[in-house]
Amino acid sequence: MSTVSTSSAADDQLRPPVPPSSVTLRINGEDRTLHIAPWTTLLDALREYAGLTGTKKGCDHGQCGSCTVLVDGKRINSCLTLAALQEGSDITTIEGLGQEGQLHPLQQAFLDHDAFQCGYCTPGQICSAQGLINEGKARTEDEIRELMSGNICRCGAYVGILNAVKEVVDAQQASRR
Amino acid sequence: MNPFTLNRPETVDAAVRSVTGYLRPAFIAGGTNILDLMKENVEHPTHLIGLNKLPLNTIEATADGGLRLGATATNADTAWHPEVQQRYPLLSQAILAGASPQLRNMATNGGNLMQRTRCYYFYDTATPCNKREPGSGCGAIGGFNRIHAILGASKHCIATHPSDMCIALAALEAVVHVKSKDGERQIKFEDFHRLPDDQPERDNTLEPGELITAIELPAKGFAEHFSYLKLRDRQSYAFALVSVAAALELNGNTITDARLALGGVAHKPWRDKKAEALLIGQPATEATFRQAAEAVMKDAVGQGLNDFKIELGKRAIVRALKQATAGEHKAADIFTNSNP
Numbered sequence: 002m003s004t005v006s007t008s009s010a011a012d013d014q015l016r017p018p019v020p021p022s023s024v025t026l027r028i029n030g031e032d033r034t035l036h037i038a039p040w041t042t043l044l045d046a047l048r049e050y051a052g053l054t055g056t057k058k059g060c061d062h063g064q065c066g067s068c069t070v071l072v073d074g075k076r077i078n079s080c081l082t083l084a085a086l087q088e089g090s091d092i093t094t095i096e097g098l099g100q101e102g103q104l105h106p107l108q109q110a111f112l113d114h115d116a117f118q119c120g121y122c123t124p125g126q127i128c129s130a131q132g133l134i135n136e137g138k139a140r141t142e143d144e145i146r147e148l149m150s151g152n153i154c155r156c157g158a159y160v161g162i163l164n165a166v167k168e169v170v171d172a173q174q175a176s177r178r
Numbered sequence: 179m180n181p182f183t184l185n186r187p188e189t190v191d192a193a194v195r196s197v198t199g200y201l202r203p204a205f206i207a208g209g210t211n212i213l214d215l216m217k218e219n220v221e222h223p224t225h226l227i228g229l230n231k232l233p234l235n236t237i238e239a240t241a242d243g244g245l246r247l248g249a250t251a252t253n254a255d256t257a258w259h260p261e262v263q264q265r266y267p268l269l270s271q272a273i274l275a276g277a278s279p280q281l282r283n284m285a286t287n288g289g290n291l292m293q294r295t296r297c298y299y300f301y302d303t304a305t306p307c308n309k310r311e312p313g314s315g316c317g318a319i320g321g322f323n324r325i326h327a328i329l330g331a332s333k334h335c336i337a338t339h340p341s342d343m344c345i346a347l348a349a350l351e352a353v354v355h356v357k358s359k360d361g362e363r364q365i366k367f368e369d370f371h372r373l374p375d376d377q378p379e380r381d382n383t384l385e386p387g388e389l390i391t392a393i394e395l396p397a398k399g400f401a402e403h404f405s406y407l408k409l410r411d412r413q414s415y416a417f418a419l420v421s422v423a424a425a426l427e428l429n430g431n432t433i434t435d436a437r438l439a440l441g442g443v444a445h446k447p448w449r450d451k452k453a454e455a456l457l458i459g460q461p462a463t464e465a466t467f468r469q470a471a472e473a474v475m476k477d478a479v480g481q482g483l484n485d486f487k488i489e490l491g492k493r494a495i496v497r498a499l500k501q502a503t504a505g506e507h508k509a510a511d512i513f514t515n516s517n518p
Contacts (some may be wrong), residue, residue, distance in 0.1 A: 039181075039182060039226070040179045040182060040216075042213070061217065062214050063280075075283045076279060077280050078210070078280045081208075081209055081213050082284060083209065083213070083228075086184075086186070086206070088186075129280065132279065147414055148279050150415040151415060
């Protein structure tokens with residue numbers, strides 16, 4: 002059975018019969034008990050079972066970064082981990098970064114700097130940028146470029162993405178002084 | 179992905195006992211390679227043993243002045259660890275030259291050793307591959323082999339080992355600690371990975387059921403004179419075409435100790451002790467480095483599309499040894515790594 006196909010003909014196979022197992026995930030500060038099979042990735046658990054479709058499925062192979070979420074404050078590719086392995090972790094998705102009517106500073110910066118075209122990679126870019134800020138290793142533009150290289154933007158909005166991330170990194174730096 | 183069962187033991191003893199009774203049990207830590215291979219139907223374990231609850235994620239000093247890297251410590255936590263940055267900057271740079279920040283946050287030290295080749299034919303189940311399906315042939319020989327091996331390959335397999343971290347570990351003479359339900363043992367790094375010979379399905383010398391528990395670094399870290407030079411098709415987030423881990427000890431301009439290991443060129447991290455011997459006792463000059471480079475590539479064989487790696491490898495060795503001599507990188511600095 003191939004899981005690479007995403008055609009509608011394969012939809013029946015995408016959800017095999019679920020064995021009687023449940024996983025409790027702490028997502029955006031809320032405990033969610035999901036009835037899922039052991040082979041469900043964290044990405045599929047978020048999108049298909051928790052109803053949080055902000056996290057995007059791009060390549061599903063850890064190559065594009067569009068599925069980036071934060072686990073215990075660290076950015077990871079949610080397509081390359083099993084939901085069952087994240088029980089007990091604190092998961093933050095794009096839905097947990099901003100609030101209704103109150104954008105996260107990175108979200109506002111992405112708007113201000115026109116840091117996207119189609120927007121599909123944007124939730125992953127923003128979660129990754131928050132991870133970068135948490136890590137505290139990148140200061141200069143070159144450093145931000147290097148440590149954002151796990152997020153691909155097919156539209157090529159990299160200049161705007163860099164400027165948006167740099168603005169928030171700089172602001173954080175200034176506020177720490 | 180095929181259906182499987184999963185358990186998450188909390189002790190190493192429980193983990194190594196968990197393999198019993200399953201057709202194809204497999205350990206999973208960060209999961210970044212095995213889950214990908216499962217999605218591609220290359221790996222199809224019937225039972226996964228999750229390792230991320232095991233108490234193996236520490237990094238601590240050893241009694242004899244070395245450093246013990248826990249098997250489930252992440253690549254990121256290892257690369258940015260102060261002891262690793264200060265005493266083993268070659269290792270730090272090599273880790274940070276690989277993958278992406280997200281992947282380094284997931285991938286573990288033990289998993290890095292266990293990752294499998296990125297040969298296109300290994301991944302593509304529609305093509306022959308002796309590593310994936312022994313006896314089916316090798317699609318890369320006579321096929322698209324630009325990324326393939328030039329050293330130590332066999333007529334059965336010309337795949338390369340994809341790791342950056344392991345190239346530094348080879349140069350640093352790390353020791354791999356493993357455990358199974360039958361006992362424990364230590365494996366010298368040079369004996370951990372293997373050449374393909376007529377059994378390319380075996381990447382390493384682990385026996386079924388053996389679990390990596392730690393990777394131990396000896397006291398000598400070559401923190402003054404080192405270089406990890408990685409050459410690839412793009413500057414970040416790409417596998418090495420050729421990489422060189424070079425480490426020197428100098429007395430004035432005389433080389434008193436040398437380590438040289440290459441990535442992207444063979445089925446295993448390619449350390450060359452004969453070339454190292456040519457360096458030791460010699461002046462640290464370009465002529466000396468060139469001699470060592472020629473020695474490393476003496477038996478290199480191109481496959482057609484990867485012929486360029488032989489000259490590229492020689493030049494990379496010379497440049498890495500020059501960088502190591504200059505000693506410009508005192509601490510881990512991913513932002514200068516591999517820049518010409």
